Amino acid sequence: MKQYLFLGDSITDADHLFDPANLGYGYVSLLARRPEYTDTTFVNRGHEGFTIERVLQMLRRDGLGGHWDAITLLVGVNDIPVELFTSHSRIPLEFSALYLEVLDLLCRHTSTILLLEPFLFDEPAEYSAWHSYIEKESQIIHDLALSYSAHFVPTDAILRQAARCEGVDAITTDGIHLTTRGNTLLADLWHQAFTALSPD
Numbered sequence: 644m645k646q647y648l649f650l651g652d653s654i655t656d657a658d659h660l661f662d663p664a665n666l667g668y669g670y671v672s673l674l675a676r677r678p679e680y681t682d683t684t685f686v687n688r689g690h691e692g693f694t695i696e697r698v699l700q701m702l703r704r705d706g707l708g709g710h711w712d713a714i715t716l717l718v719g720v721n722d723i724p725v726e727l728f729t730s731h732s733r734i735p736l737e738f739s740a741l742y743l744e745v746l747d748l749l750c751r752h753t754s755t756i757l758l759l760e761p762f763l764f765d766e767p768a769e770y771s772a773w774h775s776y777i778e779k780e781s782q783i784i785h786d787l788a789l790s791y792s793a794h795f796v797p798t799d800a801i802l803r804q805a806a807r808c809e810g811v812d813a814i815t816t817d818g819i820h821l822t823t824r825g826n827t828l829l830a831d832l833w834h835q836a837f838t839a840l841s842p843d
Contacts, residue, residue, distance in 0.1 A: 645683045651717035655689025673830040694721045695741045711753040719761030719780040756793035764818045796836040
């Protein structure tokens, strides 16, 4: 039985603590229902509001257990309001250092790490100032993925394009979180990336 661990913020969390299966109602749950993963255990340890620092604190406190066949991390959007609305300057230097430390920990427990690009939609308009920070985070994550032989999974441009084609309300509930359709697209992106790693 393979075991896949998912870490991150509310997009991963998706109210998993209120779900009898403890998977939530987002992309992790959708993946677990796919017939390709019938013999796989999915574990959701996402937490609403988590920044990269909070992920690191959780891993230091709780550990990761033994070996995982794959670990996925999606985090970054909550670091942006810390940058914008507090006196704490985080992006790029601190974000990069914290993310690197998280990767150091993950590498001790798996040989397969998928790093999902943080994303943000074009509406509401108040998020327009956030996009440059998403771009900085994405570049950091992409570069660290190369350094750690992890796998960077692009999401931002793809999800934003889907919102333009299908309508913003079809993909996102508030410019950050995803509808069922949005979560389906995110699950598809994860599945495509993971299948490319292990085509058998």
